[in-house]
Structure formats: C-alpha cells, structure tokens
Amino acid sequence: MSVDNVTTAATTPEHPQPYRDLGLRDDEYQRIRDILSRRPTSSELAMYSVMWSEHCSYKSSKVHLRQFGDKKPHTDAMLVGIGENAGVVDIGQGWAVTFKVESHNHPSYVEPYQGAATGVGGIVRDIMSMGARPVAVMDPLRFGPLDAADTRRVLPGVIAGVGGYGNCLGLPNIGGEVVFDPSYAGNPLVNALCVGTMKHEDIHLAKASGIGNRVILYGATTGGDGIGGVSVLASETFDADGPAKRPSVQVGDPFMEKLLIECTLEVLHAGLVEGIQDLGGAGISCATSELASNGTGGMHVWLDRVPLRDPSLSPEEILMSESQERMCAIVPPENVEQFMAICRKWDVIATDIGVVTDTGRLIIEWKGETIVDVPPRTVAHDGPVYQRPYHRPAWQDALQADAPTADRLPRPTTAAELRALVLRMAGAPNLASKAWVTDQYDRYVMGNTVLAQPEDSGMVRVDEETGLGVAVATDCNGRVAKLDPYTGARFALAEAYRNVAVTGAKPLAVTNCLNFGSPEDPEVMWQFAEAVRGLADGCLELGTPVTGGNVSFYNQTGTVAILPTPVVGVLGVIDDVDRRTPMAWGEDGDLIYLLGDTRDEFAGSEWAHEVHGHLGGMPPAVDLAKERVLGEILIAGSRDGMFNAAHDVSDGGVMQALVEMALRSNVGARIWVPDDVDPFVFMYAESTARAIVVVPRDEETRFAGMCAMRGFTASRIGVVDSRLDIDAIEASTEEASNGAVPAQLLQLDNVHGETLRWTLDELRAAHTATLPAVLNA
Amino acid sequence: MARVIVDVSLKPEILDPQGRAVQGALGRLGLAGVTSVRQGKQFVIDIDGVVDEAKLHELAGNLLSNPVIENYTLRIEQA
Numbered sequence: 101m102s103v104d105n106v107t108t109a110a111t112t113p114e115h116p117q118p119y120r121d122l123g124l125r126d127d128e129y130q131r132i133r134d135i136l137s138r139r140p141t142s143s144e145l146a147m148y149s150v151m152w153s154e155h156c157s158y159k160s161s162k163v164h165l166r167q168f169g170d171k172k173p174h175t176d177a178m179l180v181g182i183g184e185n186a187g188v189v190d191i192g193q194g195w196a197v198t199f200k201v202e203s204h205n206h207p208s209y210v211e212p213y214q215g216a217a218t219g220v221g222g223i224v225r226d227i228m229s230m231g232a233r234p235v236a237v238m239d240p241l242r243f244g245p246l247d248a249a250d251t252r253r254v255l256p257g258v259i260a261g262v263g264g265y266g267n268c269l270g271l272p273n274i275g276g277e278v279v280f281d282p283s284y285a286g287n288p289l290v291n292a293l294c295v296g297t298m299k300h301e302d303i304h305l306a307k308a309s310g311i312g313n314r315v316i317l318y319g320a321t322t323g324g325d326g327i328g329g330v331s332v333l334a335s336e337t338f339d340a341d342g343p344a345k346r347p348s349v350q351v352g353d354p355f356m357e358k359l360l361i362e363c364t365l366e367v368l369h370a371g372l373v374e375g376i377q378d379l380g381g382a383g384i385s386c387a388t389s390e391l392a393s394n395g396t397g398g399m400h401v402w403l404d405r406v407p408l409r410d411p412s413l414s415p416e417e418i419l420m421s422e423s424q425e426r427m428c429a430i431v432p433p434e435n436v437e438q439f440m441a442i443c444r445k446w447d448v449i450a451t452d453i454g455v456v457t458d459t460g461r462l463i464i465e466w467k468g469e470t471i472v473d474v475p476p477r478t479v480a481h482d483g484p485v486y487q488r489p490y491h492r493p494a495w496q497d498a499l500q501a502d503a504p505t506a507d508r509l510p511r512p513t514t515a516a517e518l519r520a521l522v523l524r525m526a527g528a529p530n531l532a533s534k535a536w537v538t539d540q541y542d543r544y545v546m547g548n549t550v551l552a553q554p555e556d557s558g559m560v561r562v563d564e565e566t567g568l569g570v571a572v573a574t575d576c577n578g579r580v581a582k583l584d585p586y587t588g589a590r591f592a593l594a595e596a597y598r599n600v601a602v603t604g605a606k607p608l609a610v611t612n613c614l615n616f617g618s619p620e621d622p623e624v625m626w627q628f629a630e631a632v633r634g635l636a637d638g639c640l641e642l643g644t645p646v647t648g649g650n651v652s653f654y655n656q657t658g659t660v661a662i663l664p665t666p667v668v669g670v671l672g673v674i675d676d677v678d679r680r681t682p683m684a685w686g687e688d689g690d691l692i693y694l695l696g697d698t699r700d701e702f703a704g705s706e707w708a709h710e711v712h713g714h715l716g717g718m719p720p721a722v723d724l725a726k727e728r729v730l731g732e733i734l735i736a737g738s739r740d741g742m743f744n745a746a747h748d749v750s751d752g753g754v755m756q757a758l759v760e761m762a763l764r765s766n767v768g769a770r771i772w773v774p775d776d777v778d779p780f781v782f783m784y785a786e787s788t789a790r791a792i793v794v795v796p797r798d799e800e801t802r803f804a805g806m807c808a809m810r811g812f813t814a815s816r817i818g819v820v821d822s823r824l825d826i827d828a829i830e831a832s833t834e835e836a837s838n839g840a841v842p843a844q845l846l847q848l849d850n851v852h853g854e855t856l857r858w859t860l861d862e863l864r865a866a867h868t869a870t871l872p873a874v875l876n877a
Numbered sequence: 878m879a880r881v882i883v884d885v886s887l888k889p890e891i892l893d894p895q896g897r898a899v900q901g902a903l904g905r906l907g908l909a910g911v912t913s914v915r916q917g918k919q920f921v922i923d924i925d926g927v928v929d930e931a932k933l934h935e936l937a938g939n940l941l942s943n944p945v946i947e948n949y950t951l952r953i954e955q956a
Contacts, residue, residue, distance in 0.1 A: 211945045324890035349946050351887075353894035410890060423892070 103415055104142040105469040113139050122149035128484055135478045143464065143471040146416040147385040147479055154653055156382050157483035160619035161651040164629050167636035168646040177608050178645055180303060186226050186296075187647020188303055189609045191673040193568050196300050198232045201240070201293035201574065201613040201669050203652035207326070208290035211349045212257025217265035218352040219292040221424055224269065225378035228361050229427065231304035231368050232296025235548065236560050237266050239276040239292050240574045240613070240667045241537075244285025246529040246874050251280070254288050256875060262292070263540040268354035269361070272549045273541035274558025276574060277667075280529045281709075283578070286657030291613045291650075291667055295572055297562050304368055306377040308395035308430045308456045313374050315388070315399060315454035316436070318443050319360050319426035322383075323409035325350040326422035356425040356448075363446035364427060370442065372435040379426040385419045385479070387428040388454070389462055392476035395430070398457035399476065401464045405453045415466040430456060490625035500583060502716025504702040509712050511780050515854040518779060521711075522858060523866045525784070526759050528710040531752045532870035550677045554760065556599040556748045561677045569677035573599035573670055577751070578663030580704035580719040585627040589634035589666045590722045594788050595750050596670035597642060601731035602746045602791050604681045604738025605672030610639050612649035612668050617661020619653045627664040628653075635666060641724040644670065681738045684765035685745040685794040685820045692769060692818035694754060695730060695807070696790030698782055705786040706751045726789040729810050734791060742803045745794035754817075755783035757792050758846065763864050768825075768844040771818035779851045794820065821847075824857070879928045880954045885942040886917030917947075928953060 109115075119129040122145065132140050132148050140148060154160060169181070179196055180188035186200035204219025216239075224234045239262050244251045266273050276293070308315065326349065367373055375395060377387045384406070392399040403415050413421070431439045436452065443450035457463075462479070464472035502508075512518050525531055534553060543552035550569060551559035557571040575595040581588025593610065600607045612635060617624040628651075639646055655662045674680060685692070702708050703717030737743045745765070749757045762769055773779045795803045807814040823829055825842035844860040887893050893915050900914040920941055922933075933951060942949040 211943070214946065320892075323892055325892060349891065351892040351894070351946065353892065353897070355894065355898075409892065 103466055103469055103471055105471050106141055106473050109141045110138045115139060117142070117145055119145060119149065122146070123153055124149050128152060131484070136474065141471050143416050143419055144474055146420050147389065147472065150382040150385055150420050151389060151479045152483040154619070156386060158651060159484045159486050160488050160625070160653065161628065162485050163487055164632040167632055168639070171636040171640045172645045173640050173643045175643060175645055178647065179300065180305070181647065186230050187609065188230060189647060189671065190300070191562065191568065191570060191608070193563060193566060194299055195297060195562055195568060196303065197295060197297050197562070197570050197671065198227055198230045199293065199295040199572060199611055199669065199671050200226055200648045201291050201611050201667065202226070202650040203613050203615060204290045204292060205288065205615065205652055205655055207350065208258055209254065209288055212254045213261040213264070214349050214351050216258040216261030216290050217354070218350045218424055219290055220262055220265045221352045221354065221357050222380045223292045223294040224271070224357065224361070225380065225427065227294045227296035228364050229304070229306060229376050229378040230296065231302040232298040233365055234271055234294050234296045234361065235546065236272050236274045236295045236558060237293060238274055238558055238572060238574060239290070240576070241277060241291070242279045242281065242284045242289035242665065244280065244288070245282055246280045246871070248285055250285060252875065258288065258290055259537050259540050265352055265354045267542045269358050270545050272543050272545050272552065272560070273538070274543060274549055274552040274560060275572065276553070278534045278537050281578060281663060283662045287655045287662055289615050289655065289662070289665060291615070293572070293574060293611070293669055295560070295570065295671070302368060304373070304376055306391060306394055307375040308391035308399060310374050310430070310432060311396060311456055311458050312433060313456040314431050314433055314436050314452050315401060315456065316429045316431050316439065316450055317406060317426065317453045318363070318429065318448050318450035320353065320356050320423055321407045321409040321449060322413070322418055322421050322423045322426070324413060324417060324421060325424065350422050350424055352424045359446045359448050360425055360427060363443055363448045366442050367429065367439055370438065372439045373429045373431050375430040377428050379428060381422060383419065383421045383423065389476045389479040391428060391430060392462050393480040396456055396458060397476065398459035399454055399462050400457050401454035403453070403464050403466045403471070405451055407449055407451055415471055488619050488625045490622045490629050492626050493623040499716050500718050504708045504714055504717050509708060509714055515851045515856055518783065518851055519856045519858070522755055522759070523862065525707065525710065525752055525756055526863055527866040527870045528706060529870055530706055530710070531756050533868045534871065535868060536871035536875055550680060551603060551682065554764065555683055556602045557605065559603055559605065559674070559677060559680055567676035567678055569674050571600045571603050571605035571672045571674060574667055575599060576665050576667040577704060578665040579709060579715050581627070581631060581664040581666060582715065583704050583717065583719045585630035585664050586634035587719045587722055588664065589631040589668070590638040590724065591719060591788065592666055592668040593635060593638040593642065593670070594722050594724060594727045595748070596668045597644065597727055597731060598748050598791060600670045600672035601734040602681065602748045603674070604679055604735060605674040606735050607642070607644050607670050607672040607731065609647045609671050610644050610668060611647055612666060614649065614651045615655050615662065615665040615667065616653055617656040621661065624661050631664055631666040635668065638724055642728060679738055681743045681746045683745055683747040683761055685761055685767060685769065686765060687744065687796070688820055688822050689797055690744050690820040691795045691797060691800055691816055692771065692820065693793050693795055694790065694815045694817045695733065695793060695812060697787065697813050698754070698777060698785050698790065699787045700781050701785050701787045705784065707784045720787050722788050729812050730789050730791060733807060733810060733812060736806065737793065737803065742795060742799045743793050744796055747792050749790040749792060750786065753784040753786050754792065759863050759867065761792065762846050762860055763867060766844060766860060767820060767822050768846055768860060769818050770821045770824060770847045770849065772849040773851055774815055774817065775850070879924045881922040881924060881928065881933060881951065882954065883920040883922070883937045883941050883949055883951050884917060885920070885947050885949045886915060888946055888948050891946045
C-alpha cells in the first residue's frame with residue numbers, strides 16, 4: 101500500500117482524517133489546512149498533532165509563562181535564556197552551568213521503572229545537547245499515602261528506575277524530595293533534574309544553519325516506543341480501562357546513553373557540529389522542525405534512511421516514535437567523515453538522513469514520495485495559543501477561612517503530649533528519613549559530591565583545582581499552594597533559595613516544574629496562573645531569573661486534580677566547596693541560634709497534615725526581602741567561618757530541624773524554649789525566613805553584630821552538649837572501669853515548667869523506621 | 878502432579894537492551910549473521926492435585942509478568 105503523499109493530499113481534499121483521535125480540535129485541524137492550503141498528509145497530521153499537543157506546544161501555559169521573561173531580574177549571570185533546551189548560567193572562572201527539571205509523571209504511573217528511568221534519560225540528553233557534561237541528577241517525587249496499596253506498586257518501581265538509570269550512567273543523585281499526599285494516589289509526580297557543567301566556549305544551541313550542512317541522526321535505532329505517547333499522554337487522563345488502552349511504553353538503555361554522552365561531548369569539543377538537539381517527546385518530528393525553524397529555515401529529510409529496530413513501522417510512526425537515546429546533529433559536509441568516525445569509536449550508529457536547505461520548507465521524503473512539505477515554524481513554534489478561561493474557585497474562601505487556630509484544632513498542651521509528638525513527627529512519612537530511597541542511589545560517584553541528601557542542598561565541585569562548586573535544591577509544599585497558589589509558588593521559591601543559601605552558596609538562577617490538573621478546568625487554570633505570577637514576581641524580587649522549566653498538566657484522577665505543585669529548583673554557586681556549611685553540628689559548647697521570627701502559623705503545616713489531616717487557613721506569610729537578608733547572613737557567615745553548621749527551618753518547624761541536626765551529627769544538645777513564645781508554636785510552627793545556625797563561642801560577638809547591623813532577629817536557643825547523660829557520666833567517674841557510655845540526648849528546657857529529654861537512639865529509631873516498615877513488608 | 882511452564886518475554890515492540898548486548902557479544906565472539914536476540918525468563922512450577930488454570934493465567938499475567946511491557950505463554954505438562 102502506498103503512503104499518503106503531498107500530491108495525493110492535494111487532489112483528495114475530502115479524504116476523512118482521524119484528527120480528533122490524535123487530540124486535535126476542529127479549529128486546529130482547519131488551521132493546518134489553511135496553513136498548507138490543502139489537507140495535510142497523514143504524516144503531516146501526525147507531526148502537527150504531536151507538536152501542537154499540550155506537552156510540546158505549551159498552548160495553555162504560554163500566555164502565562166511569558167511573565168518569566170517580562171519580569172526577568174537584571175543579572176549578568178545569564179548566558180542563555182529561556183527557550184533553548186536549558187538555560188545557561190555563568191558561575192565564574194570561565195565555567196558555566198546548565199540545569200533543568202522536567203516531569204515524567206504519566207509514564208511513571210503506567211510503568212514505574214521504565215517511566216522514571218526514561219525521565220532521567222530525557223533530562224540528561226537535554227543538558228548534554230547544550231554542550232554540557234552532566235554532573236548530577238536530582239528527583240523531586242510525590243506519591244499517594246505511604247500505606248496505600250498502589251504506592252507500594254509505584255514507589256519501589258520509580259525509585260529503582262531512577263537509581264538504575266542514574267547509577268548505570270555513573271551520575272550521582274544528590275537530592276530531591278519524597279512527599280506523600282492522598283492527592284497523588286492515582287497520579288504520582290516524577291520530576292527529574294539534571295545539572296551540567298561546561299566552559300563558556302562550549303555552549304551549543306539547537307539550530308540548523310548553513311545551507312548544505314548534513315542532518316545526522318545518531319544513537320539508538322528507532323522502534324515503536326511510545327508512539328503517540330506525548331500527544332495521548334498529555335491530553336487524556338487515566339481511567340479504569342486497564343492495560344488495553346495504555347500506550348506503548350518506552351524502555352531506556354542507560355549504557356547506550358553513556359556512549360551518547362561521551363560521543364556527543366567529543367563531537368562538540370572537536371567543533372564538528374553546527375547545531376544539536378536531543379530527541380525526546382515527539383522524536384524526529386520535534387527535532388527536525390525545531391532545528392529547521394531555529395536555523396536557516398529549510399530542511400530536506402529522507403525518512404527511509406532512519407535505521408529501524410522494527411522494520412514494519414510506517415512513516416507516520418517513525419515520525420512520532422519516542423525511542424530513547426537518540427540525538428540529531430547538524431554537521432558541515434567536510435566534517436561528516438570525522439563525525440562518523442567518532443560515532444564508530446563509541447559504537448554509536450549514525451546516519452545521514454538529510455540536508456539543510458534555503459527553501460523555508462521542511463520536506464520529508466519516503467521512498468521517493470514527498471510525504472511532508474511544511475513551513476517548519478508552523479509546526480514547531482506557531483502552534484495554537486489559548487487564553488484558557490480561569491477563575492478563583494468558589495471554595496477558596498471557605499478553605500482559607502478554615503484556619504488551624506488553637507480553638508479549632510486541638511494542640512498538645514502538656515509536656516508529656518509534646519514529648520510524644522516529637523517522636524511521632526520524627527517518624528511522620530513526610531518528615532521521616534528517606535534513606536530507604538536515597539540509599540538506592542549512588543550519591544558519590546565521580547568523586548565530586550560534597551553534599552547530598554539529607555543535607556539541605558546537593559552540592560558538587562565543578563573545578564577540582566579552585567574548589568568552585570554549585571549547590572541545587574528543589575522544593576514545593578503543595579498544601580500551601582492549594583491554600584493560595586500565588587503564595588505557594590513564592591513559598592517554594594523561598595524554601596529552595598534558603599536551602600541553597602544555608603550551605604553557603606549564593607543563589608543565582610531558578611528552574612521549575614509546574615505540575616497541575618487539567619487546564620480545561622478554570623479553577624485549575626486559576627491555580628496555574630496564580631502560581632506563575634507568584635513565581636515570576638518572586639524571582640524578580642530575589643534577583644534570580646527563571647532559566648527554563650517544564651509544565652505538566654492533566655495530573656488528575658477522574659475530575660479530582662492533584663494539589664497544585666509548582667516545584668522550584670534553585671541553583672547557587674560557592675567559590676570554594678571547602679567553605680560549605682553542613683547541617684551536622686560538631687563541638688561541645690557551640691551555640692545554637694535561631695534566625696528569624698516564629699509566629700503562630702500552622703496552615704498547610706506538616707503538623708496539621710499529620711496529626712489532624714487538616715488543610716485550611718491562610719498560608720504562612722512569605723517575605724522575600726527578609727529571605728534575601730537571611731540569605732546574605734548565611735552566605736557571609738559561611739564565607740567568614742562563623743558557622744560550624746546550619747539547617748533550614750521548614751517542614752516540621754524548629755523541632756524537626758533540631759532532630760535532624762542532632763541525628764546527622766550524633767551529638768546531643770540542650771535547647772531552651774524562649775519565654776515569650778508558646779512551646780508548641782516554637783517547636784512546630786512553619787513560619788518562613790528562618791534557619792538554625794551553630795556558632796562557635798569565639799565568633800558570637802561578630803555574628804551578633806552582623807545580624808544586628810542587618811536588623812535580623814537572632815535568638816540564642818541552645819548549646820551543643822554531648823554530656824547530658826548525667827547518670828552515665830557520674831557512673832563512669834566513680835568507677836572508671838565500668839564502661840558506661842553516655843547516651844546522647846536532645847534536651848528541651850522550659851516546656852510548661854518541665855524539661856523534656858529524648859535519647860538520640862529513640863529519635864533515630866522513630867525517624868528511620870517508617871519507610872522500611874511499609875516498603876520492606 | 879502437574880508441571881506448569883510459564884515463559885515470559887518482552888513484547889516485540891519493546892526495546893530489549895539485554896538482548897541487544899547479547900547480540901553484540903555473539904558477533905564479537907565469532908558468530909556471524911545474528912540479526913536479533915530477544916531474551917526472557919521461564920518459570921517452572923510443580924503443582925500437586927487439581928490445577929486451577931484460570932488462576933494460573935491470572936497470576937502469570939499479573940505477578941509473573943508485567944502486562945504493560947511483557948507477554949507470557951503458559952503450558953501444562955502432566956508428569
């Protein structure tokens with residue numbers, strides 16, 4: 101049977117086409133006919149449908165995302181902005197860094213292992229197509245309740261997939277998040293972030309310039325993986341139809357990807373290529389149309405040259421295939437031989453499939469017939485743009501009025517209740533140790549990781565001689581975003597910014613992965629619009645531009661959307677990683693200070709969620725000017741050696757932060773509750789712009805002066821003390837040989853007139869037991 | 878006594894990196910002309926008494942294989 105070619109299409113205008121099944125609307129289909137002045141061929145229809153899908157065209161989000169450009173703060177650090185595969189940031193000493201986070205939510209629900217694995221693979225290719233060497237990955241993950249049956253199916257598969265792919269590639273996984281909430285039960289969020297480094301001169305862009313340059317497809321062969329996956333996955337939600345309707349799953353091959361990384365960096369450094377692009381969603385359709393429209397404007401492709409894994413594939417399927425581990429390069433003819441030689445050296449298949457032209461048309465041939473003849477811009481960039489209607493949900497006021505005040509949500513009032521609460525919170529799924537997850541990842545491969553989970557940020561050394569390094573953190577509290585999406589996005593930004601600053605790194609740039617429900621639901625669209633506005637305003641205030649990101653819509657089960665989840669990633673730079681501030685405190689006698697002010701703020705808090713399953717009220721106030729000052733103090737203190745340790749105060753408040761610091765160091769401490777604050781509020785409120793710092797005694801004066809000069813509250817709340825176990829210490833002095841070892845204690849004084857004590861062993865048992873108890877069962 | 882044999886293999890359209898690695902090794906070790914290798918796994922299950930074939934199919938399709946990316950075949954050999 102012959103293929104549908106351009107000549108046939110021109111003479112058979114009435115030929116019915118299944119555009120609706122491909123996710124195109126009537127008016128979108130008509131627009132394609134108007135652009136082409138004829139009906140599209142089936143191959144053209146395949147290309148338009150996949151490139152005009154929500155996933156590829158950002159048709160619902162574009163009008164809002166413009167704010168990231170419009171409100172961009174002035175900075176000299178930006179070398180490449182939004183719109184490329186990933187933004188590039190100058191970190192000094194001739195080095196540049198690129199980083200980006202993307203979602204792979206839907207594929208990971210269908211097939212957790214492969215979905216998560218190919219998510220990592222995709223973002224790694226994005227980074228290397230900028231000319232950077234990938235140096236670290238991170239994964240912000242969100243699942244349904246820990247004890248839900250489907251979580252036990254999805255979570256282990258996702259973790260194994262992230263770990264398996266990243267470990268095989270030899271990339272350290274330096275952080276991320278694991279969050280549990282019922283709203284993610286039928287729709288887990290699997291976001292993947294990658295960081296890459298390069299010298300300034302190695303930056304590469306995705307464009308096809310230079311008439312006569314060859315178009316070379318290299319990497320894995322093309323199979324039927326995820327055909328239509330992008331289009332179908334991003335425009336339909338899951339229902340209970342079972343496996344039959346599920347799209348073909350993509351399978352990743354990390355060993356192929358490793359070859360692709362080395363091969364790509366070698367051809368780039370040899371200066372052989374004009375432009376380069378990875379093949380992700382929409383495969384060849386996307387790569388050819390984007391390269392062509394970013395470059396000289398024309399391209400001629402012989403599609404039957406594409407090496408196939410499955411010879412029965414039709415041209416439409418080849419255009420849409422999402423087979424992994426493929427790249428496309430634009431190579432001047434005189435370099436082709438050398439390019440091919442490098443590919444052979446790395447055992448990578450490379451095929452010359454086309455040529456750059458000046459026709460302004462993307463022409464694709466299949467066995468002598470022209471099956472595609474389109475202006476590439478109309479496919480890649482001039483897709484439909486929607487002003488989706490949006491409005492504030494009617495329930496928003498009631499939600500915000502449902503405040504978690506003391507009279508409405510019972511609080512622990514006695515010392516005994518508070519003692520028990522600390523153990524419960526230490527083991528609450530969202531606060532408990534994530535070692536079960538992160539131990540499956542290789543965090544130290546390559547030898548440049550200086551901080552990894554459970555530290556506040558992941559930090560890697562970039563220059564082995566000078567010690568220049570970067571720190572990255574991702575954060576989002578979806579509950580806060582539901583209470584108020586504008587504040588929620590700023591809340592996430594503030595937390596990620598703080599997590600970077602707390603390690604001593606200076607925040608430079610922002611990436612984001614905006615996970616929301618259906619954009620066709622005006623209430624979800626409002627959440628999205630508000631979150632984007634909040635993030636754009638916040639980035640302007642903090643002086644950290646958005647360098648890129650990703651939008652994932654249709655995250656919902658039935659008509660119930662997930663919590664709005666704008667995940668924010670912040671990247672910072674540190675001149676010398678030896679100066680980093682860790683979270684573990686060290687020496688006896690060091691002073692423990694709380695920076696910032698604690699208010700009675702429990703809306704969206706972990707306590708309200710864990711103990712009462714409550715979500716309501718106005719979220720904690722976000723004051724970015726204050727966050728900025730806090731950041732300055734944290735960075736200056738780190739640089740000047742004023743801190744032996746520091747830790748961000750966020751989920752689970754001051755108490756959880758202290759527990760984490762004590763467990764990380766395995767040294768006890770004595771803390772006293774300030775007189776002017778209720779012990780419970782002091783322990784578990786989640787006010788923003790706070791951090792705990794540990795100051796050596798001889799730095800106290802200088803530190804206090806620095807805070808006073810900036811008008812920032814610094815309260816001394818405790819002291820590091822390894823000798824609180826009086827009984828054991830006395831026993832060992834009385835009878836030196838009895839071998840009693842003092843237990844390490846966390847002691848909290850001034851709690852309703854009493855002193856609370858926990859051994860670190862009991863805190864550790866509570867903190868580490870939760871995930872294994874469920875996931876190893 | 879019945880012996881039930883379940884063969885599980887990746888669906889034909891799914892990439893099989895392990896099979897590809899074996900294919901490469903076969904060529905390097907001197908076997909010419911190998912155009913494709915697909916690998917899988919086999920379960921050999923011995924059962925006493927009555928064999929519940931419907932139950933076996935259910936478990937083969939959900940536990941022994943991953944229905945999203947794998948096919949299985951099941952045969953019963955009477956011993």
